[in-house]
Amino acid sequence: MTRNLLVTGAAALAAFGVVGCSSDGGSANGSGSAAGSGAGSSADVVAYHADYPAYDSLDAVIEESDLVVKGTVVGSRVEPMLPETSAGGDPATNPQAGLSPKEIARAEAEAEADPVVVTVSTVKVSQVLAGDAAVGDTVEVSQLGGTYKGVTYKERDTTTLAGGGTEYVLMLADNGTANPYDLLNPEQALYTVGSGGAVKAVSGGGFDHAGTVSRLADRTRRLSAR
Template sequence: MITTRHLLITGTAALAAFGVVGCSSDGGSADRSGSSAARDVVAYHADYPAYDSLDAVIEESDLVVKGTVVNSRVERMLPETSADGDPATNPQAGLSPEELAEARAEAEADPVVVTVSTVKVSQVLAGDVSVGDTVEVSQLGGTYKGVTYKERSTTALAGRGTEYVLMLADNGARNPYDLLNPEQALYTVGSGGAVKAVSGGGFNNAGRIGQLADRTHRISAR
């Protein structure tokens, strides 16, 4: 059975849309095989910010790195359930304890599932990390408790030695990074250093990794 959930991503990336008050891991790496072990499929439909050019993505990125995935895990993200704050920014502001408990139960029954990949950095194009560091990158989707969650524009990071260029948004010290856009901010590095978009929604003028590094340095220096 396939069901569809609509998620409006109004910030720079997926994690920015949710206040994390709890998460749990499925254990081990994310299951991207699409095997029959999954009982159901939930199809996310997320609206991401779109950019007019590769330069615009680079300019908005907090971190641009080349690296490979060394580990991954699946987590569920629960929207914050708090009666505090401004009703303009928190729809639950002013709810009674009983109403908050009901909202929390609904969130736990229908969580947002993400895959968090640990990426080892082999080249820094922009941002405050070093070669050899690891960064965590969150993407919508994954297999959690027998249910596969998929977002149509998201290509899950592979852990088979594939080299990626990632253009990332910083969500704070306790949260993973996110791609600014799942298609426009994700590229592979192939033979001879050629940088290619993972899907047709990305930009095809990235060139080779050395050219992209020079381009990124110029943009970051503006």
């Protein structure tokens, strides 16, 4: 099955729909995913195609970020992202505004039957480059995809955060205290840290020549001082 996802802002899911079906025998998604239980087989794969905000430069990503940190993954979970509920009557803040209780129940049942699956990684912060956090804090980061109830969900541009001591630089959007952070863009906002603190994009869609962590920290300070 292939599903198109419309992503707006900083990876806030706005809408999704089933656009076609296919089956392939791929393996589970990434080392940050955890297998779920329930129906389905390991050969079941749902491919997500998501449209994310794109940025012209690394500086633009940094300036839009609420938090920029270096850290390592210390745990992860896979879960469905269910619709938010609100008592408000404004459709801008409550997508279910104006719906009857029966319609709301139907929408929630459909979302549970055909979920948008995310991997939520817990990242321990070892350095804060920008934003409100402290060394030793943990932050949760949500990414599309994972293995849930025997089905593997994959988003083509997403590299799931891995454990095992890999160091990352993450450029994150704050979605409120009750919600995990999101990467501003799955490629342009995710970097690994290598020998000597060298910062490298996880994929070809990221920005080259990010330098080292210390240079990137200087860069974020200069941008914040503007």
